[in-house]
Amino acid sequence: MIVKGSPNIVVRRAFPSDLDTLYRIEIECFGEDAFPKSYIRRIIEEPYFITLVALLNDEIVGFIIGALESFLGRLAGHIYSIDVKPEYRGMGVGSRLLGAMEEELKGAGAEICCLEVSVDNTAALNLYLKHNYRVIERLKNYYGIGRDGMRLVKKLGEIEVRQ
Ligand SMILES: CC(C)(COP(=O)(O)OP(=O)(O)OC[C@H]1O[C@@H](n2cnc3c(N)ncnc32)[C@H](O)[C@@H]1OP(=O)(O)O)[C@@H](O)C(=O)NCCC(=O)NCCS
Secondary structure (H helix, E strand, C coil): CCCCCCCCCCCEEEHHHHHHHHHHHHHHHHHHCCCCCCHHHHHCCCCCCCEEEECCCCEEEEEEEEEEEECCCCCEEEEEEEEEHHHHHHCHHHHHHHHHHHHHHCCCCEEEEEEEECCCCCCHHHHHHHCCCEEEECCCCCCCCCCEEEEEECCCCCCCCCC
């Protein structure tokens, strides 16, 4: 049985050979809003992006995409996407991926980490709030007409409060 926050979750960098699996998960998570396969291929191959995958019993069950950028005049991590397969949600996979990406970005010099989320994505918003992200602005029509987003920021290195 897989328990929440299971130590069996292994996180590693994505390989080009993971492409088909990541694209399948992206479609499962976002449907018609999914990134095109060509975009995911570029992200995996491009050193600018950091792509991490989470494995449970050698199966890829989720992934996260981030990059080191500049934000508000500071070196910042930017999370582009986080996807967990529906049947593996609520087990701590998203938290583990987010934590691993923050460590990577911090190791690369990021002081803060920022990301965007749709205002109606309760699961993702709760995940980020739980990990000490704070909403700094509302982004009108960010995901299309009538689909607002929010930008959240976290200072890296803060003491984590997790259950
Ligand atoms: C958002 C997502 C990555 C969360 O992954 P996950 O592995 O289920 O997350 P975790 O198990 O680590 O949960 C951590 C916290 O997130 C929040 N959360 C997760 N699922 C939730 C849900 N369905 N409803 C409300 N809050 C939820 C909770 O605060 C949870 O902490 P808790 O279990 O102590 O209550 C996952 O739901 C997903 O892939 N969604 C589709 C893709 C997506 O929307 N990505 C975000 C784009 S910005």
